[in-house]
Amino acid sequence: MTVHPGWNWTTDHIMLALRHGASNGLEYIYRWKDRLANTLNDPDYASFWSDLEVYEQRAGTENLPELSFSLYRQFRETGERQAYELAYFERRGRLAALGLLAAASPSAERLQLLEDLIWSVCSEHTWCLAAHVPEGKEEDAREHVDLFAAETAQTLAEMIIMLRDVLDERVVRVVRAEIECRIFNPLYRKQRIFGWENAEHNWSAVCSSGCGIAALLLLEDEHIRARAVQQTIHSMNAFLSGYGLDGGCAEGIGYWVYGFGFYTYLAEMLRIFSEGELDMLSDPKTRAIAAFPGNIHLSGGVFVNFSDSRERETIPPGLLSLLSERQQIQVNMELRIPLLTKDPCRRWAHALRNILWSNPAIYRREGESELPSAPVYLEDLSWGVARGILAAGEQNEMIAAFAVKGGHNAEPHNHHDLGHFIIHGGGENILCDPGSGEYTQAYFAPGRESIFQIGPQGHSVPVIEGAVQQSGRQAEARVLYTKQSTPQGIEIAFDLTSAYPDAPTLARYIRRLSWNGLSGPSEAELLLEDQYQWQQPSGTRNREHLIEKPPSVIEYFMSRIHPVMQEERVQWAGNKAVVTMQYDAELWDARVEEVETVDHDHQRQIFYRVALSLRQMANEEGISRDHSVKETWCRLKFFIHPK
Incomplete structure (x- = not known):
């Protein structure tokens, strides 16, 4: 039976579906590294892997930027975000790069660098951006959940499952403990209410996706895991309600990538962990949303960029490939595997799935003409x-x-x-x-x-x-x-x-x-x-x-x-x-x-x-x-x- 996300999913139904599929889902994540290794010598991915090695070199020769109080305080005192965020995203870039390299081609030196990075991230005062911590609540920032706390939890959860046989068990235990403390405890056990849970924009999708994926991978109590998924689906329904039947994203193409991208990442993970029983991409509205980039693509990778978006966007090819398969959308763009460096936020979720899911066969070849669609x-x-x-x-x-x-x-x-x-x-x-x-x-x-x-x-x-x-x-x-x-x-x-x-x-x-x-x-x-x-x-x-x-x-x-x-x-x-x-x-x-x-x-x-x-x-x-x-x-x- 296919369940649409707009329906009322009971915890019992979710728990039963996950009971049958969870073990196979974990094995599926573990095997991701085989797909990564298979692309190491593929010319389509050569620049991507070379770009990651730059981060590896920096990790081996330059100190990791510190998320100091001096950087943190700038936002409240001056409104300036850049200094803190440059340090934050450099840390996430090194983490993502070393995680992918260690999965595709592990070595003792790489694993040591990665374990040190993971240990350092687990020691951060907060996984949130300084701009997202409520004013006067610095003492509670460790348990505050924003976009990037959720992304960090997802990154670390996927990393320790994929690298479970090569990472030091002490590092794995620390990751589990930190995600429990920072994400699961406030969100699923204490049932703290965060404003993004009912938001009709990208926050509900990104936050609930990152936390929900971590819950699928790491929560062992099946009752709490089922409640966590039900809570995640509630937020995803709020996100979908922000879209009309035309599938258009008022926030612009960049936020379509962010919000609907993470919606899709959670949807695919949930489908795998439930053996197809819980399929969030079966909702008819999601097909219209999936068609949005094609509807506003003008030519040559340039898009209509109303709202807070750039003109030139490289839509994650892994995301488009999956949506082409699941929603039968046409892709009239050239295949480009974006470099991690080109993402200012160095997102693990996009980078990993660009390697796992990209399908060159659906893309227009270089030199082929672009055919204009009807208005x-x-x-x-x-x-x-x-x-x-x-x-x-x-x-x-x-x-x-x-x-x-x-x-x-x-x-x-x-x-x-x-x-x-x-x-x-x-x-x-x-x-x-x-x-x-x-x-x-x-x-x-x-x-x-x-x-x-x-x-x-x-x-x-x-x-x-x-x-x-x-x-x-x-x-x-x-x-x-x-x-x-x-x-x-x-x-x-x-x-x-x-x-x-x-x-x-x-x-x-x-x-x-x-x-x-x-x-x-x-x-x-x-x-x-x-x-x-x-x-x-x-x-x-x-x-x-x-x-x-x-x-x-x-x-x-x-x-x-x-x-x-x-x-x-x-x-x-x-x-x-x-x-x-x-x-x-x-x-x-x-x-x-x-x-x-x-x-x-x-x-x-x-x-x-x-x-x-x-x-x-x-x-x-x-x-x-x-x-x-x-x-x-x-x-x-x-x-x-x-x-």
Whole structure:
């Protein structure tokens, strides 16, 4: 019998299913090292193994960074996270690298280095990040469970099962004791309530997955183990409830990898330990969620990156391979085995499963063309995505793509970006989204909208009468219509009035976008129409108080590319494609603003923001109006063609 995670699983049912499958599950984990060893001489994995050896060399020659109180205190005193986290993730990187190397090709020296690393990790004051320990609760931090405490527990649990015949038994006993004290005792025995257990975002999946996998592997009391699994399933149901039926992740592609990745890792472990009886990937919604990366992949490993995500993401190939097998999703990307170094958090779970599960047969081979799918509209998120093929010279083709975001301004990892859009060409987002900024205390505190990557100042949205988009669920993009206009074309219209409550005379603001991305032509086109309707200020009834000058409107457009300003047009030249915007210079003044910031990885970035400022009013035909105007139109055409 297949049980769906939305059903009420009894502890007796779980206990019986695990009783039959647990011993085979442990043997399955133990045999993982055979698969690892088989890839040591495979050219597809050569760079991966070489990268791990760099960590091994550092472990043998450089002292392990200390997680000192001086580093810990920085977050509370300055809001700075970087110093502590650099040391923390260097420790986790060495641990993961030595664990994988020792499993694939054990030696006495490797095992000694690994045992010392494990011993040191088990001695840490807390497995949480400093930013995740509740203020004033440092004395309880050892039993606090955050994302990384859960990941650490999973890492160590899988490691000692896989290496049970070569690790010193004293090290194994310490690992078991620490996981019991830090995870099992507060979470499953004391039944402490953690806020993430009911969260509708990545925390519920990652925390419950890491802890749940450790419970499957290490808890010996079958009653407690069954209750632990039931508790884990409760959190996974909360996680799934954060997704609509469209399978879209409001947090962005990076957090899809994190949250649904760990959901999948737990689901597969539970399926194995129950001999297929408890299958969390049998829920129909999970197939739609599994399709999300393909729905927002633009070309060349570049994705729609609304919310806190990067443009370029290497989706873990192990995860995609398993989902391709279990959910029958198509993978239209090239196979890339990411290096551990490329993951800022050095995640064991991703790295291990990339080796165990990656299936080159499902991937597109290098040089094969990418076939654009039909336009995608994710109804619950209100995201529209469309791609098309442009002719780029003899026997060459180029993907051009467009994406637009609706939704509301109270989403997880929310940015103030309703109506914001991306234009993509030749493997590059030319009109772009800034992605995620540097995570500091201020990034998640009141007033966060002043940060460039979060606020409307970092997105292609207008400022109306000096007012910017506001926070909150009430600020939403109400969808007026959406339709597929051509095989690769999409039209969408939003009423965005509620996002601008502080604009004093704004009665209504509608943004319409029409993308024509037909296959074959050498040019694609986007038509943008912004319609502003005005009302008299409250308390004015006499003719003498009618609007005598146009309310101020500034339209903004974001890019990493320095634009070239020409008469009635702005042009952005990317590596392989050019985007040109045409505007009415009689109605709009254009200027360029340069913005310097830092990204999520603390790297300096420069963005160029084109600002179109309203000069005078125009009616629907574009004819200038007199002082008693009641609406403003902004009509812009964007053309994209190969360079």
